Amino acid sequence: MGIDFHKSKDTRNYRVRYQPYCRQFQQPLQTHHGLWSHREGILIQLSALDSGDRLREGWGEIAPLPWFGSESVTEALNFCRSFPDTIRAVDLVKVPDRLPACQFGFESAFIDLHPSGTKSNRFKYCGLLPTGKAALNPELSVWRSGYSTLKWKIGVAEMSEELDLFHQLISNLPIGMQLRLDANGGLSTTQAREWLGACEHAPIEFLEQPLAVSEFAAMQRLAAEYSTPIALDESVATFPQLVQCYEKGWQGIMVVKPAICGFPSKLHQFCHEHPIDLVLSSVLETAIARRTILRLAATLPNLHRPLGLGTGHWFADSAPVDTART
Numbered sequence: 001m002g003i004d005f006h007k008s009k010d011t012r013n014y015r016v017r018y019q020p021y022c023r024q025f026q027q028p029l030q031t032h033h034g035l036w037s038h039r040e041g042i043l044i045q046l047s048a049l050d051s052g053d054r055l056r057e058g059w060g061e062i063a064p065l066p067w068f069g070s071e072s073v074t075e076a077l078n079f080c081r082s083f084p085d086t087i088r089a090v091d092l093v094k095v096p097d098r099l100p101a102c103q104f105g106f107e108s109a110f111i112d113l114h115p116s117g118t119k120s121n122r123f124k125y126c127g128l129l130p131t132g133k134a135a136l137n138p139e140l141s142v143w144r145s146g147y148s149t150l151k152w153k154i155g156v157a158e159m160s161e162e163l164d165l166f167h168q169l170i171s172n173l174p175i176g177m178q179l180r181l182d183a184n185g186g187l188s189t190t191q192a193r194e195w196l197g198a199c200e201h202a203p204i205e206f207l208e209q210p211l212a213v214s215e216f217a218a219m220q221r222l223a224a225e226y227s228t229p230i231a232l233d234e235s236v237a238t239f240p241q242l243v244q245c246y247e248k249g250w251q252g253i254m255v256v257k258p259a260i261c262g263f264p265s266k267l268h269q270f271c272h273e274h275p276i277d278l279v280l281s282s283v284l285e286t287a288i289a290r291r292t293i294l295r296l297a298a299t300l301p302n303l304h305r306p307l308g309l310g311t312g313h314w315f316a317d318s319a320p321v322d323t324a325r326t
């Protein structure tokens with residue numbers, strides 16, 4: 001990950017193959033952005049014979065999240081079709097900034113070809129609860145999966161109804177369990193204040209993206225006024241946005257979804273040069289992108305917060321996707 005693959009000495013020609021996929025969720029995920037029922041993406045495979053005539057393969061994944069400002073799967077697929085079917089590491093610069101999920105996918109495949117022996121890190125994870133009343137079901141597997149932190153979506157239903165569920169959820173939380181609340185930018189300033197008031201004496205790790213991306217200054221004011229931390233998510237979706245929020249003086253938590261944040265090497269470098277309070281988070285990608293994210297996590301400094309990757313139970317077919325055809 002420390003290697004910048006744009007300047008890599010790897011001059012080999014790799015054959016590129018790609019395979020679109022679609023995975024159904026066990027149940028749709030309800031967020032302020034709407035109802036989401038399946039994940040579509042593209043698996044990337046690079047292959048070449050090495051000097052000893054052994055086949056070398058690297059895998060990457062493009063898992064866009066257009067409602068967060070990344071490209072769509074169609075745009076990603078059009079790019080894959082237009083890209084040469086043989087590439088070298090230096091060709092990564094040709095993946096433009098308007099396609100951050102493609103930047104992640106293609107560089108991931110190169111990283112996979114050059115695995116560096118990183119220390120194995122045992123991380124804590126945050127499990128994703130279903131939205132609304134469903135979270136209260138004690139039979140849910142997330143309650144028994146050993147998570148120390150759970151995330152619950154808000155900004156979806158009527159405020160009073162959600163607050164009522166919130167109090168029930170809090171009173172049922174096991175001792176020591178923390179909760180992340182994620183509004184996906186769906187609250188007004190007044191509602192955000194009401195939520196932050198309700199969080200005051202509850203075990204809330206942070207309130208994620210309470211307001212719309214355009215409300216940066218208002219989120220800075222909320223962060224200064226309340227004891228519950230505010231985390232940015234949609235506001236820092238892509239790498240240029242992350243840099244911009246940092247430069248505008250955001251000192252709070254940043255939830256970064258590597259799969260839509262552009263080149264992992266750029267994120268790696270930025271995190272090494274700047275002391276950011278980082279949470280890595282899933283976009284409900286497959287095991288391929290997850291592997292890249294875990295490799296990245298193992299190389300980052302100050303990654304003290306549980307990883308937002310506790311989403312495996314979301315898929316109906318939880319077997320890892322490990323084959324690709326063209």
Ligand SMILES: O=C(O)CCC(=O)c1ccccc1C(=O)O
Pocket residue numbers: 065126127128151182184233280281282283284307308309310311
């Ligand atoms: O970050 C996590 O803990 C879980 C992942 C998550 O919440 C999520 C998953 C897919 C798309 C958007 C989001 C989000 O954080 O808003």
Ligand SMILES: [Mg+2]
Pocket residue numbers: 182184208209233234255
């Ligand atoms: Mg979020």
